[in-house]
Amino acid sequence: MTATTKTAAALGMIGLGKMGGNMVRRLLAGGCRVVGFDRDAAVVAGLTEQGMEGAASVGAMLEQLGEPGTRAVWMMVPAGPITQSVLDDLAAQMAPGDIIIDGGNSNYKDTMRRAEELRAQGLHYVDVGTSGGVWGLKEGYAMMVGGEQEAVERLRPLLETLAPAPDRGWGRMGPSGSGHYVKMVHNGIEYGMMQAYAEGFELMRAKDDFGLDMGQIAELWRHGSVIRSWLLDLTAEALQSDTDLSGVSDYVADSGEGRWTIIDSIEEGVPTPVITLATQMRFLSQQELSYAGQMLSVMRRAFGGHAVKTVEAHREEGLVPDINPAQTSAAEQLGETGQQRVKDPE
Numbered sequence: 001m002t003a004t005t006k007t008a009a010a011l012g013m014i015g016l017g018k019m020g021g022n023m024v025r026r027l028l029a030g031g032c033r034v035v036g037f038d039r040d041a042a043v044v045a046g047l048t049e050q051g052m053e054g055a056a057s058v059g060a061m062l063e064q065l066g067e068p069g070t071r072a073v074w075m076m077v078p079a080g081p082i083t084q085s086v087l088d089d090l091a092a093q094m095a096p097g098d099i100i101i102d103g104g105n106s107n108y109k110d111t112m113r114r115a116e117e118l119r120a121q122g123l124h125y126v127d128v129g130t131s132g133g134v135w136g137l138k139e140g141y142a143m144m145v146g147g148e149q150e151a152v153e154r155l156r157p158l159l160e161t162l163a164p165a166p167d168r169g170w171g172r173m174g175p176s177g178s179g180h181y182v183k184m185v186h187n188g189i190e191y192g193m194m195q196a197y198a199e200g201f202e203l204m205r206a207k208d209d210f211g212l213d214m215g216q217i218a219e220l221w222r223h224g225s226v227i228r229s230w231l232l233d234l235t236a237e238a239l240q241s242d243t244d245l246s247g248v249s250d251y252v253a254d255s256g257e258g259r260w261t262i263i264d265s266i267e268e269g270v271p272t273p274v275i276t277l278a279t280q281m282r283f284l285s286q287q288e289l290s291y292a293g294q295m296l297s298v299m300r301r302a303f304g305g306h307a308v309k310t311v312e313a314h315r316e317e318g319l320v321p322d323i324n325p326a327q328t329s330a331a332e333q334l335g336e337t338g339q340q341r342v343k344d345p346e
Contacts, residue, residue, distance in 0.1 A: 010035060011158050012061045012073035013052075014086055016043045019103075019130070020076030022137035023162060024052055030161035037061045058089055069097030072155060074128075079106045079256065087114060096122025099151050103128045107260055108181040111146070115176030124151035125176055128159075129183020140164030144186070145172045146179030181264075188261030188275040191254075193231055195278035201235075215239040249317050254282040 010033035013024050020036075021043065027034050028051045037055040038044050048054040055061035065071040071094065075086050083106055090100055100123060102111065108127070115125040126147035132139065141162050145152055152159075152172045160166035173182050204212050218236035222228050238245075258279035265272040284290065289311065297308040 010065055010072075012037070012055075012065050012071065013076060014038070014058065014061070014073060014090075015076035016040075016047055017076070018134065019136070020074075021047060022134070023074075023076065023103075023130075023141070025050060026137050026140070027158065027161055028052060032158060032161055035061050035064045058086075059093055062093055068095030071095075072099040072101065072158070074101040074103055076103045079104045084110075091118060091121060091123060094123055097124075099124040099126055099154065101126045101128055101155070102180075103130045105129070105183065105187070105255060105257055106180050107256070108146075108177040108184060111180045112177035115147070124148055126151050126155065127176060127179040129179045129181075129186065131183065131186060136162075140169055143170040144179045144182040145170065146174060146181070147172070147176050184257045184260050184264070187255075187257035188272070188279075190231075191258045191278040191282070192274040193229070195274075195281055197231065197235060214243045250285050251317070252282045252285040254279060254286075258282070 011027065013020055013034055013036045016024060016036050016038040020038075024034050024036055024047055033053070035053045035055055036044060036047055037058055037060075041056075044052075044054040053064060055064055061073070062071060065073070073090055073094075075083060075090070077083055077086055083102060083104055087100065087102075094100065100118065102114075102125070106127065111125070111127045115127075118125045124147065126145065128146075129144035130136075130141050131143075132141035141164075143159060143163060145155075145159065149172065159170050163170040173179050201214055201218075204217065205214055215236065218232060218239050222232055222236055258275065262272060262276050262279060265276070300306050301308050
């Protein structure tokens with residue numbers, strides 16, 4: 001960082017839900033000044049009690065952040081129309097030199113377009129693909145950053161505080177859009193890893209001859225095995241209390257990144273069979289009934305005269321509460337793009 005580069009003295013945070021709220025808490029614990037705004041005033045009030053400076057509006061937040069041209073505001077809102085709406089509101093009130101950060105899972109092509117549009121106004125647009133989930137508050141967040149070098153350097157103290165360590169777990173990937181692109185691929189890989197674990201455990205559970213204990217195996221694999229991982233740690237913890245996963249639906253949401261990864265692999269001509277099949281399996285899990293499966297049954301009966309099963313009752317599902325209370329609806333948590341087989345409770 002050069003001597004003439006100004007660092008962001010404070011951070012504005014818009015969106016104080018599960019991820020945004022915990023990021024604020026980690027920044028406060030690290031001695032950073034944060035001014036936060038959320039449409040839910042009760043959430044703002046709760047974080048204010050923990051040291052955050054609350055704002056009643058976006059305009060008030062910007063005033064509290066200080067001198068125009070030196071301000072930085074982080075958006076932690078769902079990708080899509082909400083991000084665009086918040087961005088438009090911010091851009092209309094910010095000054096040349098200010099930085100807008102998108103920490104959500106936006107499509108990298110949208111990010112590239114937005115950065116170009118904001119550059120014409122003299123605004124910096126930094127995309128931060130953020131991973132860490134509900135554990136980020138304690139462990140730190142992995143952050144894949146895209147944007148102009150100058151803007152990223154100004155944010156360095158904040159990024160170092162959010163990361164697992166100042167020199168680990170974060171870095172500038174390249175120009176605008178690169179952070180969201182790397183996070184997109186990261187999530188595609190995550191789909192494949194999760195699918196492989198799920199299939200392996202299902203196969204072992206079906207092997208009745210051995211009476212295998214899924215919880216015991218998951219715990220064993222955590223130590224010394226070449227397939228140990230944080231995902232396996234979380235799996236082992238879940239299996240300790242309920243190896244049969246009683247009451248849990250087989251519905252698996254997809255939030256978009258797997259689809260975008262597949263689309264990009266086609267455009268680049270790079271084979272991604274594992275990620276593609278893992279994403280397709282999520283689509284299958286979202287169906288009430290598979291029309292393709294029904295067609296197969298009908299054809300088998302037609303040419304072979306085989307018996308087929310009929311549907312006696314439709315699937316009924318409820319909702320298991322999330323680990324930490326969130327300010328988003330169940331539909332948003334279940335995935336932006338997936339078929340919403342599970343509905344919000346009345």
